[in-house]
Amino acid sequence: MRHPIQLCLIFLCFFLLSSFNSYADSYKRATSKDPNAFKAGVSFVWLSDFDSQGLMFSNRFNHYLGERVAVGLNLGLLTASRYDEGKQLYSIKNTFYMGGIEASFDLLSNETVNLRIGAGGSARHRSEINSDPEGEGTFDGSVAHIRTGDVGFNGFLENDFNFGRNGIAGGRIEYLYYSKGTPVFAIGLHVGFKF
Numbered sequence: 230m231r232h233p234i235q236l237c238l239i240f241l242c243f244f245l246l247s248s249f250n251s252y253a254d255s256y257k258r259a260t261s262k263d264p265n266a267f268k269a270g271v272s273f274v275w276l277s278d279f280d281s282q283g284l285m286f287s288n289r290f291n292h293y294l295g296e297r298v299a300v301g302l303n304l305g306l307l308t309a310s311r312y313d314e315g316k317q318l319y320s321i322k323n324t325f326y327m328g329g330i331e332a333s334f335d336l337l338s339n340e341t342v343n344l345r346i347g348a349g350g351s352a353r354h355r356s357e358i359n360s361d362p363e364g365e366g367t368f369d370g371s372v373a374h375i376r377t378g379d380v381g382f383n384g385f386l387e388n389d390f391n392f393g394r395n396g397i398a399g400g401r402i403e404y405l406y407y408s409k410g411t412p413v414f415a416i417g418l419h420v421g422f423k424f
Contacts, residue, residue, distance in 0.1 A: 263423035264293040272417025276309050281321045283309025285415055297335040304328045322358040343389040351383045355410050381407035397421045
C-alpha cells in the first residue's frame, strides 16, 4: 500500500520539477535574448481642442517580463502651435514636458518584426500661450499664460523592425488623454537598440 503512495509522490515531484524547469527555460530564452530596449523617437502631433500641430520628441525604455509582456518608462517634450493670420500672432503655443509608465503585449513577435499594443498612465507639465483660455492662466494683453500639470492615460500601437545585431527601427501611433487640457494624437518613428 505504501509503494503506490511513494510512487505517486515521486511522480508528482518529478512533474513539478520538470514543469518548473520548462518555465524557467522559456523565461531564460525570453529574457536572455535582449530583454531591454531603448528607443528615441520623433512624432507629428495634433492637438484636437485647439487644432494645432507640432512635434513630440521622446525617449523610451522597456523591459520584457516574459516572451510577450513588457513594461516601460517614457519621457518626452512636445511643442505645438497655431498661427492666427487675422490677429497676426500665435493664438496657441504649447510646450509639454511629459512622462509615463506603460505595459504592452506583443501581438506578433518573431526574429524580424514585433507588433505590440499597450496602455499606461501619463503625466505632463503644460506651459501654454492661449488666446481662448476659458478662465485659466495669467492674462498678458490678448493672450493668457498657463502653467499647470495634468494626469491621464495613453494607448498605443507600435511596431519594431530588427536590423543588425541589436538595432531597432519602427513606428508608433499613440493617443494621450488628460484630465485637463487638450488630448494629443501622435504618429511617429523611432530608432534604438536592444540589450
